[in-house]
Each structure stands twice: as C-alpha cells, then as structure tokens.
Amino acid sequence: MSTHVFKPDMPPPVKTVGVVAWLRANLFSSWLNTLLTLFAIYLVWLIVPPLLQWSIFDANWVGTTRADCTKEGACWVFVQQRFGQFMYGYYPTELRWRVDLTVWLAVIGAAPLFISRFPRKAVYGLCFLVAYPIIAYTLLHGGLGMTTVPTSQWGGLMLTLVIATVGIVGALPLGILLALGRRSKMPAVKVVCVTFIEFWRGVPLITVLFMSSVMLPLFLPEGMSFDKLLRAMIGVILFQSAYIAEVVRGGLQAIPKGQYEAAAAMGLGYWRAMGLVILPQALKLVIPGIVNTFIALFKDTSLVIIIGLFDLLNSVKQAAADPKWLGMATEGYVFAALVFWIFCFGMSRYSMHLERKLDTGHKR
Amino acid sequence: MHNPPRGLSLSDPRVRAWLFQILTIVFVVGLGWYLFHNTQTNLQHRGITSGFDFLERSAGFGIAQHLIPYTESDSYARVFVIGLLNTLLVTFIGIILATLLGFIIGVARLSPNWMINKLATVYVETFRNIPPLLQILFWYFAVFLTLPGPRGSININDTFFISNRGLNMPGASLAEGFWPFAVAVLLAIVAVVAMVRWANRRFEATGEPFHKFWAAVGLLLLIPGLSVLLFGNPLSWELPELKGFNFAGGWVLIPELLALTLALTIYTAAFIAEIVRSGIRSVSHGQTEAARSLGLREGPTLRKVIIPQAMRVIIPPLTSQYLNLAKNSSLAAGIGYPEMVSLFAGTVLNQTGQAIEVIAITMSVYLAISISISLLMNWYNKRIALIER
Numbered sequence: 083m084s085t086h087v088f089k090p091d092m093p094p095p096v097k098t099v100g101v102v103a104w105l106r107a108n109l110f111s112s113w114l115n116t117l118l119t120l121f122a123i124y125l126v127w128l129i130v131p132p133l134l135q136w137s138i139f140d141a142n143w144v145g146t147t148r149a150d151c152t153k154e155g156a157c158w159v160f161v162q163q164r165f166g167q168f169m170y171g172y173y174p175t176e177l178r179w180r181v182d183l184t185v186w187l188a189v190i191g192a193a194p195l196f197i198s199r200f201p202r203k204a205v206y207g208l209c210f211l212v213a214y215p216i217i218a219y220t221l222l223h224g225g226l227g228m229t230t231v232p233t234s235q236w237g238g239l240m241l242t243l244v245i246a247t248v249g250i251v252g253a254l255p256l257g258i259l260l261a262l263g264r265r266s267k268m269p270a271v272k273v274v275c276v277t278f279i280e281f282w283r284g285v286p287l288i289t290v291l292f293m294s295s296v297m298l299p300l301f302l303p304e305g306m307s308f309d310k311l312l313r314a315m316i317g318v319i320l321f322q323s324a325y326i327a328e329v330v331r332g333g334l335q336a337i338p339k340g341q342y343e344a345a346a347a348m349g350l351g352y353w354r355a356m357g358l359v360i361l362p363q364a365l366k367l368v369i370p371g372i373v374n375t376f377i378a379l380f381k382d383t384s385l386v387i388i389i390g391l392f393d394l395l396n397s398v399k400q401a402a403a404d405p406k407w408l409g410m411a412t413e414g415y416v417f418a419a420l421v422f423w424i425f426c427f428g429m430s431r432y433s434m435h436l437e438r439k440l441d442t443g444h445k446r
Numbered sequence: 447m448h449n450p451p452r453g454l455s456l457s458d459p460r461v462r463a464w465l466f467q468i469l470t471i472v473f474v475v476g477l478g479w480y481l482f483h484n485t486q487t488n489l490q491h492r493g494i495t496s497g498f499d500f501l502e503r504s505a506g507f508g509i510a511q512h513l514i515p516y517t518e519s520d521s522y523a524r525v526f527v528i529g530l531l532n533t534l535l536v537t538f539i540g541i542i543l544a545t546l547l548g549f550i551i552g553v554a555r556l557s558p559n560w561m562i563n564k565l566a567t568v569y570v571e572t573f574r575n576i577p578p579l580l581q582i583l584f585w586y587f588a589v590f591l592t593l594p595g596p597r598g599s600i601n602i603n604d605t606f607f608i609s610n611r612g613l614n615m616p617g618a619s620l621a622e623g624f625w626p627f628a629v630a631v632l633l634a635i636v637a638v639v640a641m642v643r644w645a646n647r648r649f650e651a652t653g654e655p656f657h658k659f660w661a662a663v664g665l666l667l668l669i670p671g672l673s674v675l676l677f678g679n680p681l682s683w684e685l686p687e688l689k690g691f692n693f694a695g696g697w698v699l700i701p702e703l704l705a706l707t708l709a710l711t712i713y714t715a716a717f718i719a720e721i722v723r724s725g726i727r728s729v730s731h732g733q734t735e736a737a738r739s740l741g742l743r744e745g746p747t748l749r750k751v752i753i754p755q756a757m758r759v760i761i762p763p764l765t766s767q768y769l770n771l772a773k774n775s776s777l778a779a780g781i782g783y784p785e786m787v788s789l790f791a792g793t794v795l796n797q798t799g800q801a802i803e804v805i806a807i808t809m810s811v812y813l814a815i816s817i818s819i820s821l822l823m824n825w826y827n828k829r830i831a832l833i834e835r
Contacts, residue, residue, distance in 0.1 A: 107561035115559050122561035147830045198750035270467035274474055276671045284816040285809045286773035292791050293809070296801040300488045388779050395580055402587065412588040419584065424576035 117414035137416075148407055160410040161417045163376040164401045168417070171237010171392045177229060180239050188214065192429045215251070233311040237392035239421060242440055245311075245318060245383045245393070250326075250376050251321035257326025258365075262356060264327065275327075282324035287382050290317045316384050322379055329371040333364035366440060377426050384422075394418055485802065500798045501526070507793060509784045511700050522794055528791035530811060536706055536785060537815070541768050543711040548718025555723045566719065574716035579777045581713055584706035592637040596692050608691060608820045613704060615687035617697040623673065626681035630673035638662045654718065702783035705774070714771045718764065725760035726752065757830055763816055765823035772815050786811055 096102055102214070109119045140155025151157035170178050191210050194200045195332060222244070224230035236244065263275030282290070294317030308316075337360055345355035387396040398414040401407065489496055501523040508518055513531045516524060553806035554566035573581070591610055596762070599609030607614040638661075674680065686696030730754050737747040779788035787809055795804040815823060 108558065111558065118557070118559050119561050125565065172740075174797070268463050268467045269471075271470050274470055281813070284813040286776040287789070288776045288779060288793060289809050291811065292787070292795075293805050296795065297805055298484045301803065303484050304488060304491065318630055320826065343483055377575075381575075384577040384579045387776070395583070399583065399587075406493050409592070411592070412584075415580060415584040415588050419580055422577055422580060423572070423575045428569065429634070430575065442797065 106229060118407055140330050142340060148410075156413050156416070158413065159408060160401075160407050161414050163298060164407075164414075167238060167401060168394060168397050169238045170240050170420075171397055172235045173230075173231060173237065173240065174235070177231060179229075180221045180228070182295075184218050187217065187221075211216060211251070215248075216242075233309050236311065238397045239394045242380070242383050242393045242395075243310075243384075244377070245386060245391075246380045248315050249318040249322050249379050249383070250372075252315070253322035253326045254372070254380075256319065256323035256363070257331050260323060260327035261330035261334060263429065264331055279327050283319050283328070287318070287321050288385050290321045291385060293317065310389070314389060314391060318379070318383070322375070325375050325378070326372065329368050329375055332362065332371065333366075334360065335366035336367055337364050364404045368438040370433045373429055373436065377429050377433075380425060380429070394421060466548065494799055496800070496802060498727060498803055500800050500803070503798075504755060505794070505797075506687045507790065507797070510782075511703065511784055522798070525794055526790055526807065529784060529786045532783070532789070533772075533775055533785040533811075533815075536703065536710070536778065536783070537772045538705050540710045540714065540771050540775065543707065544714035544718055544767075544771060545764075547715035549722050551715060551719035552722025552726070555719060556726055562778040569715045570719050572716075576713075578713045578774050579780050581709040582705055582777055582780055585709050586701065590701035590705050596688060599688075607688075610701065611692060611698070612692045612701045613699040615697050615699070616683040616685050617695065618683055621682040623678035623681050624680040626649075626673045626677040627670060630670045634666050634669040637665050641665065685765050698769060700783075702781050705781060706778050706783050710771055710774055710777075713774070714767055717767050717770075721760055721763045721767065724757075725756040728759045754830065758827075761823060761827045761830070765827075768819050768823070769816050772819060773778060773812060776812070 092097075097106065110116045114196050123149040134153045138155075140153050140154065142157045142159055143153040144154050145151065145159040146163065148157070148160070150159055165174065166178070170181055173181060191214055195207055195210070200206070220226055220228075222231070222240075223233070224237070230389060233375040260275050260279055262278060264274050266275070268438065291314060294313045298313050298316065302308070341359055341363065342355070345359040350358065383393060384395040386393050387399065390396075393402065395418055398418045456465075502521055504519050505522050505525045506518050509516055509525070509528055511532060512528045512536065514524075514528065516528055551566045551569055554562045555570065557563050557566070561697040590612075593608060593610045596607070596609045596614075598610055598612075599605055605616055641661055642658055645658050645661075649655060686693040686694045686698070733755065734747060734750055737751040742750065775785060776787040778785045779792060782788055791804055791808045795801060796806070
C-alpha cells in the first residue's frame, strides 16, 4: 500500500509574478499603453536630466560674488548671499532673532493643539489665540523697551507669513458671522450678507489691494492715516472673509435639520443653539475647507507686490534686479517657488489627513 | 386661560427680528453715509472733482498691444475698451487652453499606465502649489526676457520667430476668396445640421445607424474646399521678416501676453485636471457594467453613459475655475501686460488721480465678467442636470 505523494506546486509562470508581471500590467498591457509608456519615458528623459544637470551637478554652491559662478548650471551663491533678505526683508540684521523667536513661540505654542490627547485643548487654544498675537506684535514691531522696527522694514517670507496668518485669523470670525447671516431668516440681514459675500468673491484680490491702498485713505476722516501693511491686511481680511463664509455655509448646510430642531426643542435661543450645537459640528466638518482657503490665501499674499510691500516674491524680484547679480532671475524664482511649494504642499497633505481623520462615517 | 402679552416685548422673537434688522440697516446706511461724507470732504480738500468727465480727455500714452486702432491722442474711454478687450482676450485663450490641457491631464491621472499616471500627478502637485503670480514672473523674467533678440531669434521654418520681443508669426489679411469661403462654411454648417437631424429621425424610425461623424467631417471639408478651388484662397498670409533690429510684417504676440497665458493655462489646468478626475471617478462602475450588458461598445459607453454623468459633477467646480482664471488675469499688472488692472487701474489712475471712479469701473467690469460666466454655466448646468421624478 503506497500513499500518493503530491508533487510540489509548480511555480506560477514568470509572466504573472514579480517585476515582469507588474511591467506587463502597468506599462505594456496593450500597444497603445506601450506607446504611451515610451512617450512618457521620452518626456522624462527630455526634462529630468537637464534639470538635474542645471540645478545640482553643474550648479555653483560656494562663493560670495557673481564672479564665483563659473560653472554652467545654477548659481545658488546668489540665493545663499541674499538668503537673509528673502527671509526677513529689510529687518535689521541684529534684531532678526526677534523674528526667529516669534516663529519658535508659534511652533511651540501651537504644538499642543495638534496633540489629540492634550487636556482642555479648547481653553488652551483660546488663550493662545488671544495672547500670541499680542506677544508676536510686541516682538516684531518693538515696544517694552525694545527698538521699534517700522512695518516698512518688514519683508521676505516673514511678511508673507504675517499677512497670511493675520488674514486667516481675522477672516475666520467675520466669515462665520457672514455665513450665519446668509442663512438667516431675516431678509435685511440676509441681503446685506449675500451682497457683501458676492461682491468680494466677484472681484480679484488685486483690485481689492488697489482699493485699500488708494481708496481707504479717502474713506477715513482727514488726518487719520494707516500703515500700508495694515491697509493691505484690511483688504485681505475683507476679501478672505467672503471665501471663509462660503466654506462655513457648506458646513452649516451639511448639518441635518434634526439638529436645529433638537436645539430649539431644548429651549436654546439662536446664539446658544448656534454656539453650542450647530457651529461645533459644522466647523469640524469644514476644517479641511478652511485649510484649503488658507492655502489659496497663502499663495495670494504674493500679490502685495503690486502695492509695493516686500514679501518673499518681491524680495526675490528686487534682488534679481540688482546690477551686481544680473541674470539670476531664474535661480531666485526657482527658490521662491520651492519655498511656496513646500508650504502649500505640506498644508494640502495636512488637509487631506484631516479629512480622513474627521470622516466619522456618518455622512448622509 | 393665559393670553400672550399683546404689547411689544423684547422676548417676542418677531420683535427682536425686526429690531435686529432695523439695527443692521441703520448700521449699513450709517457706515455708507460716513464713508461718503469723509470721501466728499477729502476730495474737496484735495481739489479733485469727482465724475466721469475724465473719460473724454485725451490719454497721451502709448499701449503695447491694442486690438482696436489706437493713437496717443485717443480718450481714456478708448483706453478702457482696450484694457477690457485685452483682459477678455487672455481670459478666452486661457479658458480654452486650460480646459484642453486640464482634461488631458485629468484623464492621464486615471490612466492604468503607471508612468503616465505618475507624470500627471507630479504635474498637478507641482503647479497648483506655486502662486500664479510667481509663475507669471518666472515665465516673463526668467524665460521670455532672457531669450535672444530678434537677430538671434529661434527660427521655426522661417514662419515663426521666437525672441525676447515675443512670437512673430504670419499675419492674415482678407483676400478675394474670403466672402465665398465664408458663405461656403456657413452652407457646410447648415448641411451638417440638416444631415444630423435627418440621421437621427431615420435612426428613431428604423433603427439604422448612420456615420454622422464622418459625414459631417466630409461635408465640412468638401464645401469650403470647393470654394477655395473655385474662388481662390480666403486669406493671404504675410510672413514676418527681419528688418534692421526688429521684425516687420505678420503678427506678433508680445512676451507679456505669452507669459501670462502660459502661466495661467498651466496653473488652471492643474486644478481642472483634479476636477475632471474626481468627476469621472464619481460615476460608479455599475454604470459601465450596465452599459456593457446592454451591448454598448467602449466608445458609446464613454460618450453616452460615462461622460454625460461625469459632466454633472464637473461643471460647477469648472465654472469657479473659469472665474478664477478671469480674475487671475489681473495678475498681469505684475508684468505690465496692458489689461484692465495694469492699464486702467494702474496707468490711468496715476495720470488722472480719479481713484474712486477708476476702481469702481474696474471692479464692476470684473463683477460683470464673473456674473456672466456664472449665468452661462448655470444655464448649461441646468440643461444637463439630472431630471428626477
């Protein structure tokens, strides 16, 4: 009596496993696909090697002047030499530690907000939101015995970040109010809010900045004048609040009617119903949308170039126009693009992460 | 029985609503009046007379690109029209190119081909995260202005020349065959419409298909072609020629226009690609399977089942991208392309000092553009929207 011994399994055909199978499935599944793959490889070959050659292999990394850039490729010496200007603008060199300190305070202060198990997060967040702007303003602008640095000397990435942050922090409460007003049952309030929102959404930011720089002085009583940066910020806040309002409205509309009815049934008035029941849910829903608006605002801050503020982009533009560094426009813009890209890409990844985290699966 | 109090009481929500609305109106009107009053005083003290009379005055400066005839002695009103036309030109070209590029890249992002898919992803992630103004400045200062001058220009087949003065290309002027050709094109279009109607009616009556597409192509080639053979060319082309330090003859696209359209197209296309991708993704796979089980082949499945449903998701965000493009065309102020903002809100404002009128006109133009694009797209959206029970 002999037991039957199974032969070991044959390995699957080479064509169906490993790299070959992956290549067959993803790159060469049909003649059209093969053609597309070849086209894509050609494109990559056309773009990537010259780009690497220019930006890394043939690039000039060390030196102090333009004359040190002897090789064919990019002259990163320019960016190195002007790095301070790109980051801080004309902020006095010996006081730049104040800007650094402001940034570190923001990072350290905001860190607990991103830790999910931090106790009393809301209270802490509120305190931070009230205290930080005061501290930051004192540090950046001066006061309490520190040398005053007028806003005309602010610039570079620092100015970009200041405008974007003030813009979003100022626009958020205004935007929430506008969104509530737009959904209000009172016709007068509704009309005012809708007109406001649609007006700002219909015009480009550039005209708003123009308006804030040439028309705002006319609107104010005689003798009263504003700092140029503050005027730009007012324009940005008004403009941005309209976009925030639309995002928040989306969140308000997504809250089921039952929640409104339940709040009313509990005997809550309008403000308490909104503040305790509706807004906490709605705002949570729209956090990714708000982050996306912030990304758009961050990119839009580059427009202050038009009214002569020296943000990152304008600093680069100025530096590239310097006769000592003629012909460095490409390096400068590539560097600025990289900085903007890192910020925007990082934030968009964060917003995607939030979207996944906040998606509790109860969407209707 | 307890009767609710009759008089006015603050605990009555209706009374509160009235009060609140009255307060709002008082606030808005008061603010408006305050601003108006301040402006009046300020203008008086600065000796600026408000009003739109300045539009009649002569402008006295040259403009790099004008679609209608213009001389320096023309009025500010004409400058306004030129700026408006230039804005519309950029918006129009930008929308067409960005839509084409965006759809191609959006489809590429859904491709099963790994290389194509990744390339499209890299494109989208790169360009939508860089501010459009930066892209415009890059193309203008780092690319177009660093090109060689007209003498060393990049010569494509002796017809197109790319230099730091822009793109010189053959210019067309009307020739004797133009009017017959125009009539022929019109005739061809009428013939195509008639053919499609006839084919559809026959298809519904008998079920026999007809090669509408190829018939239409044939008609569109045949009738205008005949006109060219009989009456000669509709247009005569003039090639640009290097004379001295610049080109003469033909048409020229100034580098500002090239940089602006290129940057806006590339930037907006990245957003459109994402919209197209999510639109096509939103059509459930069951639809494809259902179409297959009805016996539709791949082409008709795509044309008659997938795309119409995807379009419903695509249209609303696409509209807002078009609006963004129209508004972003104002970034031309950064490189001095003569459109609404740089020409009118920039140069004209500086020359006349009529800040309020100029800004008001500029803003109304953008509002009007925004409203007309959204009305158009809303109308289209309503037409293709799902009609439910």
